Amino acid sequence: MNKNNKWDDKEIAATGTAVIILGGLILYWLLQMESTLELLELAYGSVKLFNNPLVF
């Protein structure tokens, strides 16, 4: 950010890269969480997040 409060090249490029990578990684971990929950549901019928899923 320069004195005119405008973002310069390095800031835009770094922020743009960060947004792309961060978005991709958050999506990846959310998909992993979803597939894990699906596997748990297949194995145990239902998943109770705040209880022990191994106990019906």
Added chain:
Amino acid sequence: MLNSLLSRYTRTLSLVLVLLLVIVLELFEVRTSIYGNALPFFEWMRNSFWLGVLGTTYGSVYATVEAVHLLSMAVIGGTVLAADLRLLGIIFRDIPSETLTQGTHKCFRISLTVSVATGIFCAAGVADKVYYMEVFWIKMLVLISGSCFVFLFKQPLLNSRPHDEINPWALRLLAVTSLLIWFTVAATGRWIGFS
């Protein structure tokens, strides 16, 4: 007009070009064809390449190199936590963030080099297994994109001027992204071991 735009926003335009290139390569299924043709290379690494043979023949050598790999990963984790949590203003508030990020980056560079060198050895020993693991390719993708992010975008910005002249939200975004990148590299690395 165009020339001034090109000279003022070289990095940003390069990033856009790289993104477009990735999209075009995906559309033409280049990644899929490379993956299909890479199996002989991985089999050669496991069975004929001296690193693969050494790693599979002598378990103690493999264990020692893997220990160095884990130690260098631990150093990477330490430098990343120190630098990024300082950028977020959580720890080491009495130390200027410029001093901390420049100091830890030297250590980060060395430990990343060691971890990549030892990682090649570790992968060569189990090359025929990791080839089929999706998580291995995720780790490689995050490692390469994370290294490019740190060396081409994050560190040049942090070294370019005092940090109080950089937008604080940009600094926080860089720190959070860096933390998630190296967390993912470490987590997928352990995941390979349990796959």
